[in-house]
Amino acid sequence: MTNDEIKDLVLDIIEGIDDEADFASLDPDQPLREQLDLDSMDFLDIVMELRKRHQLQIPEQDYPNLATLNSCVTYLAPLLKDV
C-alpha cells in the first residue's frame, strides 16, 4: 500500500465508526482522538478493524503509534507494504 492508500484506509475505518466524522479540518500531525472526539472504545475499533481487514495483530504497547494520521502511516507502512 502507498502512504495515501494507508491514509484512506484509516479514514475509511474511522468513517465506519462514526459516519459524522469531519475530516475537512483534520491535522495529520495532531492526535486523531481529540480532533474527532473519539474515545478509547472507538480507538479499539481501529485496531480491531485493521486486524479484521488485514490480519494485523497490533500489540497493546504499539497503540500509541496510531495516535495521529501521519504516525499511523509511519507505523503501518512496513506492515502493509505487500498488500
Added chain:
Amino acid sequence: MKIPVLVIGGGLSGIAAAIRIARFAPDVQILEQHSRLGGLNSYFYRNQTLFETGLHAITNYAEAGDKKAPLNRLLRQLKLRRREISFCQQLESRVEFYGHETLRFSNQFELLDSEVHSKFPQAYGPFRQLIAFIDEFDPFAPAPFRSAKTYLSELLGNRLLVDMLLCPLMFYGSSYENDMDLSQFAIMFRAIYIEGMFRPKGSIKDFLDLLTSHYKLMGGSIRTKCQVKKILHCKGQVTGVELNSGETIECDHLLSTIGSDETMALLEDAPAKSMKGDTRLGFIETIYELKRDEADSLPTDTTIIFYNKGENFNYSSPDDYIDNKSGVICFPGNFSGLPAKEKKEIRFTHLANYSKWKKLASDPEAYLAKKFATSKESRHLLEPFIGRFNHNIVFENTFTPVTIERYTSKRKGAIYGNPVKIKDGNIGYKNLFIAGTDQGFLGIIGSMLSGVSIVNQHILPKL
C-alpha cells in the same frame, strides 16, 4: 462441538456483548435458558396483549450530536444507527414525599435546578457544588466504597433533600440498602437527572428483535431454552460448558451475564468463596391495564412518580411482604410522541421481602390471594394522590421476587443483583468474565455498556 466464544444469558448485557464480539469474530453464541431473550427486560402475553416486564423508562437520554454520551457511545460500539430507534422522551417526573415536599424533573436539567432553588433555597449553593463535583468526578476509576449518603448529608446539610435526591436513583438501580456507593451515585445522577429518561416508540419486543436481527446479520447465533448446568474448567481455565441436556460445548472464551454468585454456582469444585453481601433487595410490581375513561383524573402529563409516605425514607428489605410506604408509580403511556393506545397502563413498584413470598409460594392459593391483597392495599393508599382507577381495571398482574427468580434466575429475585459489584468483571479465571448487573453498570444502557466494555477489555484483545 466447539464455539470459540460463548455468552451465558440473553439479557441486554449478553446481547450487547455478543453483538460486539460478532462484529469482529462471528463465531459467537448466546445461551439463553428461556424461550425468549431479554432477561429482566422482556415481555409476556395475556389476553392477546403484550406486556413488558422490567422497563419503566430507559435512562441516559442523549441528543444525536453528543458523541461522548453513553447512549451514543453504545450505539457506535454496536454499529446501530440512531434512526433505527424512535426515541420518546419522558414528559415530566417527580419525587414526591407526601406531606413534605415535591421535586419535579424532566430531561431539561433546569427544571430540577429551579425546583431545588425555590424549595431548598439554603441548600441551593451546595447543590450547585454537587453538580460541579459530578461534572468533574470520574466514577469509573477503581475506588473503595464511599458512602454517597454521608457525602451528600455533609455537603447539602438537609436530610429531606438528600433523601429526595436519592429516592429515584435507589429505586432505579441500587442493590445496596439505605445508601449508595458514591461512584454509583454519580453514574445514576447523570443518567437520571442530567441526561434523563426516554423509551423507544415500539415495545421492548421490537427493540429486542432489532438487536437480534442485527446480531444474526453479523453472523452470531442464539440458542434459547438452553440452560447451562455447569462450567467446565481446569486449573483456572474454562474449557467449556455442560448443558442440562448433557451436551457439552467447548469454548476459548466465556462471558457470563447471569450474576456473580449465579456464575460461581456453575463452577463445580471451585475454591469456596465466602458469601459476601448476602442481602438481596426484592421488588414487587403490579401492572394495571385500564379502560380509557375521559372522566378519570389520572395524570396525563406525568411519566413517573417516585414517592415516599413514611416519616423517613427507608430503602431496605422490608420485614413485611411489601413496603408500600415508598415506591414508584409509572404511567408508561405518558411519553412524548408515543402513539395513544386503546387501553391505559399504570405500574406500582415497591420493595418486597423475598423470604416471605418464597415461603407463601408453596401454597399457591394463599400466594395468589396475598398478591391481590397487597395490590389492593397499594391502590387504596395511592388512589387518593393520583386519582381513582379501580373501576376501570380490565386486567392486573403482580409479580413478586419469586416470579422474578423463576423467570430470570436472579438469586432471590433481586433485580439489581449482589450489593458487591465486580467492576473489572474478573472472578479469578483466565478466560471467564462476568458482565451485566453484578459488574455494576445498571439500567438498560448501563447493562449494555457493561457487556461492551468487558468484551473490549478482556475478550477482543485476545481473539
